[in-house]
Amino acid sequence: MTEQKATNIHWHHGAVERQHRQQLLGQKGVTLWFTGLSGSGKSTVAVALEQALFDKKHLSYRLDGDNIRMGINKNLGFSAEDRAENIRRIGEIAKLYCDAGVITLSSFVSPYREDRDIVRKLHEDAGIPFVEIFMKTSLEEAEKRDPKGLYKKARAGEIKNFTGIDDPYEEPLNPEIVLDTEQLTLEQEVELLTKYLEDQGNLSA
Amino acid sequence: MTEQKATNIHWHHGAVERQHRQQLLGQKGVTLWFTGLSGSGKSTVAVALEQALFDKKHLSYRLDGDNIRMGINKNLGFSAEDRAENIRRIGEIAKLYCDAGVITLSSFVSPYREDRDIVRKLHEDAGIPFVEIFMKTSLEEAEKRDPKGLYKKARAGEIKNFTGIDDPYEEPLNPEIVLDTEQLTLEQEVELLTKYLEDQGNLSA
Numbered sequence: 001m002t003e004q005k006a007t008n009i010h011w012h013h014g015a016v017e018r019q020h021r022q023q024l025l026g027q028k029g030v031t032l033w034f035t036g037l038s039g040s041g042k043s044t045v046a047v048a049l050e051q052a053l054f055d056k057k058h059l060s061y062r063l064d065g066d067n068i069r070m071g072i073n074k075n076l077g078f079s080a081e082d083r084a085e086n087i088r089r090i091g092e093i094a095k096l097y098c099d100a101g102v103i104t105l106s107s108f109v110s111p112y113r114e115d116r117d118i119v120r121k122l123h124e125d126a127g128i129p130f131v132e133i134f135m136k137t138s139l140e141e142a143e144k145r146d147p148k149g150l151y152k153k154a155r156a157g158e159i160k161n162f163t164g165i166d167d168p169y170e171e172p173l174n175p176e177i178v179l180d181t182e183q184l185t186l187e188q189e190v191e192l193l194t195k196y197l198e199d200q201g202n203l204s205a
Numbered sequence: 206m207t208e209q210k211a212t213n214i215h216w217h218h219g220a221v222e223r224q225h226r227q228q229l230l231g232q233k234g235v236t237l238w239f240t241g242l243s244g245s246g247k248s249t250v251a252v253a254l255e256q257a258l259f260d261k262k263h264l265s266y267r268l269d270g271d272n273i274r275m276g277i278n279k280n281l282g283f284s285a286e287d288r289a290e291n292i293r294r295i296g297e298i299a300k301l302y303c304d305a306g307v308i309t310l311s312s313f314v315s316p317y318r319e320d321r322d323i324v325r326k327l328h329e330d331a332g333i334p335f336v337e338i339f340m341k342t343s344l345e346e347a348e349k350r351d352p353k354g355l356y357k358k359a360r361a362g363e364i365k366n367f368t369g370i371d372d373p374y375e376e377p378l379n380p381e382i383v384l385d386t387e388q389l390t391l392e393q394e395v396e397l398l399t400k401y402l403e404d405q406g407n408l409s410a
Contacts, residue, residue, distance in 0.1 A: 015256045016265075024264055051220045059229055060221075061305040071327075072297035075290075085280075092277035093298060100266040100307060122276075 021101035023205040027058050029098030029128055030202045032193065034107040035116060035172060036135030037164050038150055039142035041181050041189075042107035045135070048190045050105060056194075058203060060103035063090055068108075078161055084115050091119030098128045103202065111169040129200065133193070134175040139164045141182055226306035228410040232263050234303030234333055235407045237398065239312040240321060240377060241340030242369050243355055244347035246386045246394075247312035250340070253395045255310060261399075263408060265308035268295055273313075283366055289320050296324030303333045308407065316374040334405065338398070339380040344369045346387055 022028050032049070034042040046062050053060045068090055069076070076082040087110050097104040110116050116132060123130035142164065143151040154162035161167045177196060179189050197203050227233050237254070239247040251267050258265045273295055274281070281287040292315050302309040315321050321337060328335035347369065348356040359367035366372045382401060384394050402408050 015252060016259045020259060021264060021266075024259065024262060047220060054221045054225060054229065057229060059226060059306070061226075061301075063301075071300070072294055089277050089294075093301065095276070096266075096268075096298065097302075097305070100302070100305075101264070102305060102307075 018099050018101065019205075021099075025059055025101045026203075026205050027101065027103060028202045028205065029101050029103065030131060030197070030200070031094040031098055031104045031106060031119075031123055031128065032131045032133060033094070033110070033116065033119065034105070034133045034135055035110045035175075036181075037137055037139060037142040037169055038109055038162075039145040039147055040135035040137035041179075041186075042109075042135050045179070045186060045189050045193070046105040046107045048186055049193050052190050052194055053103060053197075056203070058103060059101070060105055061097055062105045062107065063094060063097075064107055068093075084112070087112075087115040088118060091122050094119070095122050095126055095128060098123070099126070103197070109163050109169070111163045111167065113170045113173070116172065129202070131177060131196070132172050132175040133177045133179060134172045135181055136178050137181045223304050223306065224410075226304075230264055230306045231408075231410050232306065232308060233407045233410065234306050234308065235336060235402070235405070236299040236303055236309045236311060236324075236328055236333065237336045237338060238299070238315070238321065238324065239310070239338045239340055240315045240380075241386075242342055242344060242347040242374055243314055243367075244350040244352055245340035245342035246384075246391075247314075247340050250384070250391060250394050250398070251310040251312045253391055254398050257395050257399055258308060258402075261408070263308060264306070265310055266302055267310045267312065268299060268302075269312055273298075289317070292317075292320040293323060296327050299324070300327050300331055300333060303328070304331070308402070314368050314374070316368045316372065318375045318378070321377065334407070336382060336401070337377050337380040338382045338384060339377045340386055341383050342386045 018029065034046060036042055043064055050060050050062055073086050073089055076086045087108065090106060090108060094104045094106050120130045146152060150159060150162065153159045154165040163169050223234065239251055241247055248269055255265050255267055278291050278294055281291045292313065295311060295313060299309045299311050325335045351357060355364060355367065356370065358364045359370040368374050
């Protein structure tokens, strides 16, 4: 766990609390954490779900491995230490968004169980639901899709420590949802996720 | 500027854009950046403004020096380097919230002009309004208030590098708003800020 360095700090409880923001939005903050190989369709399903939620007047926000790395995590690379810090920070941001009442869609490879479990605990400790969604896709299939040409580069040795090639992907042991991306259509995936949110009561305050 | 370490990254443009989220919320994302000495009333006015905005059905979220430091920035201390990284990360988070359509209230001492200007540029480059609010308070008055007893500890040498005592506070040169906290009541401050947001068109989409 990351050490707390600063002392002389106090938690400010504002007059407006999470529950009030949720009432304003007519929904509950929740993090949907998509994890899976590059090419497993994490961002694609997050974009489609975002649209489906918007059509129902719900506010969601996508945190994406690529766009986060251009901003807050631009000073992090792909070493084991930096990967862990990358996921930790994203987890903290996702939690903050949920506290604001926002449905947060995080799509990162996030290959290590330990890192994902830290993010889960951050949420659980704050009483915020965390939904781990495993984008089940064989390496063979992900490599065949290779939408960004990254597997090709990794096989050619142009990218090092690439998940699935020369860095491991640790499958979730107890994910809330498994999406078998080789069996389901995008529409089915979105329907399944929307129904899950409805059933869990996240689409009302 | 912070170096961009990761390569092979791409910016994902989702189907749902900032403008759509703003329409859903009936407001525009904006960062109100409160800066000033410890004891100048940054958090107090942010809490009161949050309540006033909520009463008008607007979604805002407070980023606070104290609560941020317990989460995403828990691995940062108070060295010059860590202070700069603290503010940079907060600026990136504020920008992300604005992109989600949220009115973001940031209350940090943020004593250095250079750090605040980096945050301003982050926002301007993304086409997001940044409102720097200088909580004008003399050191004498701030030290007299000393709500957390921190000046007393700093004077006793128990806290080092404390802004105003043994670390400088660089006043904003061109802040959008100056609140003279020794002249204005809290109610007047909130009224002034609310009117500013209305006049700038931030309280409609």
